[in-house]
Amino acid sequence: MTEDLFSEMTETLFEDKSILSEEYRPDVIVERDDEIDAYRTALKDVLFGRNPSNVFIYGKTGVGKTAVTEYIMNALQTEVSRRDAADELHVHFRNCNGDTVYRTVRALVNSIRGHNREKFPETGLSTSHALETLYEEMDSLGGTFLFVLDEIDHLSDPNTLLYELPRARSNGHLENARVGVIGISNNYTFRSSLSPKVKDTLMEKEIAFSPYDAGELQSILTARAEKALVDGACEESAIRLAAAKAAKDTGSARQAIDLLREGGDVAEEHGAEAITDSHIEVASERVQRGRVQNKLRDQTMHGQLILEAIARLEADGEAPVRSKEVQDSYERVAGRWSRDPLTTLKSIQNHLADLTMLGFLERTEQNEGRAGGVHYQYELTLDPEIVLETRASIETDA
Ligand SMILES: Nc1ncnc2c1ncn2[C@@H]1O[C@H](COP(=O)(O)OP(=O)(O)O)[C@@H](O)[C@H]1O
Ligand SMILES: [Mg+2]
Structure with a gap:
């Protein structure tokens, strides 16, 4: 029956990808x-x-x-x-x-x-x-x-x-x-x-409802994968890894499911026959990157320009930096994107305080002895490259 040779082949690891989407309503609840x-x-x-x-x-x-x-x-x-x-x-x-x-x-x-x-x-x-x-x-x-x-x-x-x-x-x-x-x-x-x-x-x-532990996420993912993926399209250890990562981070089934779906995309891009641990690792990196990008996009224009300014300083090996240095770099960044910069150091310092509170920056206190007094130094809590990348893509979109 040679004409049936290809009948079972699918071009994708997903049997029904929508089962891994936000809208899907599971008919079986586990755990x-x-x-x-x-x-x-x-x-x-x-x-x-x-x-x-x-x-x-x-x-x-x-x-x-x-x-x-x-x-x-x-x-x-x-x-x-x-x-x-x-x-x-x-x-x-x-x-x-x-x-x-x-x-x-x-x-x-x-x-x-x-x-x-x-x-x-x-x-x-x-x-x-x-x-x-x-x-x-x-x-x-x-x-x-x-x-x-x-x-x-x-x-x-x-x-x-x-x-x-x-x-x-x-x-x-x-x-x-x-x-x-x-x-x-x-x-x-x-x-x-x-x-x-x-x-x-x-x-x-x-x-x-308490957060899920790794074992619970594993059974949720296994049940979901069975319906969403083609038979044998996911290694068991990959499901375990996705469950463990989500359990360690938030205990959210949504996060675990997102990780599996993204892992499937990565596996397909590599032309793999099954999702493996390394696909989940790449997926996890991507999901984190996406999260940072969304957080960044939510900031005001000046907040973003200040983060970009600090990212540039960090990329040049100059972190941690004082607010005056941030201001100089910020003015160059604003000029580069043809934006009118805020003019007072105080307004920059206000933004720095906000961005610190939001967790984008870490602030350390520097004591310069009797004459210098106390001042703050800032550095990013994020990878500067992700910040620069995201900023570039925001400007291209705009
Ligand atoms: N116990 C479970 N069994 C099967 N699927 C689950 C379970 N808990 C959560 N999910 C799935 O995880 C995702 C997030 O669950 P959801 O009910 O939207 O969370 P919440 O309303 O608490 O934010 C949904 O896709 C949901 O179908
Ligand atoms: Mg809900």
């Missing part, structure tokens, strides 16, 4: 049995037509808060539809990053209304009007509503929402509908930032 159990218990009232508890999920980025929540909501939805005693369940997700309460409530109203109905106005109405509308929409449908508010710590005024919403039924705003709030937060101190009034009435169940 979170305890958290899933706690989640299940917290929400069981939904199955018996009782008021659901409010649930708060805490944990650093990439530890599975969103993935587990979606998984739980699907499972709950399935079970509800199986049981007669359970009221109809409506689950609505909202990422609150940068939201006002008004925007959040508006989004929930629109989510309930769906595509076919008029959107709630973006402006012009009060928050209490928006809440009233939300209650009307809920009551006209009836059943249990779970509002999943992701990144709730980024909500501009969580107190109002967390005071009003959970008490809507006891305050007589809802007759047919029940409501539970599920808040997800990267920030463990979120609860203590709430007003005492809210803390007292919320009665929430808390579930903490």
Whole structure:
């Protein structure tokens, strides 16, 4: 059967690369049995037509808060539809990053209304009007509503929402509908930032998601790789290495998955048949570089020019440097890119203080004896070459 000789060949190590993307929703969650159990218990009232508890999920980025929540909501939805005693369940997700309460409530109203109905106005109405509308929409449908508010710590005024919403039924705003709030937060101190009034009435169940260790990341990666990669396209030790690196750094599954995907790209570029440890090493270097570049791009123009100025001095072997030396180099750099430089030494020193606080620079104190007094010297915490490279590419893009 010579015509079948090439039929099994793929040009890539990836069977389905999208499985390693941010949008992919895993249908199997591994290594979170305890958290899933706690989640299940917290929400069981939904199955018996009782008021659901409010649930708060805490944990650093990439530890599975969103993935587990979606998984739980699907499972709950399935079970509800199986049981007669359970009221109809409506689950609505909202990422609150940068939201006002008004925007959040508006989004929930629109989510309930769906595509076919008029959107709630973006402006012009009060928050209490928006809440009233939300209650009307809920009551006209009836059943249990779970509002999943992701990144709730980024909500501009969580107190109002967390005071009003959970008490809507006891305050007589809802007759047919029940409501539970599920808040997800990267920030463990979120609860203590709430007003005492809210803390007292919320009665929430808390579930903490800890960072993953290397073994846990290894099983998450193994499960993911099995679906995303062609058979035999990854050495086991490479998965172990990616898991170990991510565990040592952040304990984030997102970071581990990114590392594996990048490792796959590196392996393909080398024409390799499988991802090996050395591909993961190169990938890790690249991911770190990318991170530094993003951080750099987020800085103001003058902040960037100052970092470039220091990088140039360092490349010439002149670090650590004083603010006056930075200023001279900064003026040359600004001239080179045809930018108007800041003119006072004080403004340069302010930038240097900011960049130090952000972790770009390390500052040491120099004592010059009686006459000289104290002054500061600065050096980069980053590889100067990455800074220069990134700066060049930012200027080319612009
Ligand atoms: N226990 C797990 N099992 C399978 N995949 C996981 C698990 N935890 C996290 N992931 C995956 O890791 C990535 C980050 O998880 P996510 O839930 O978005 O983290 P968080 O919301 O805590 O920032 C997603 O791709 C997710 O599917
Ligand atoms: Mg998330």
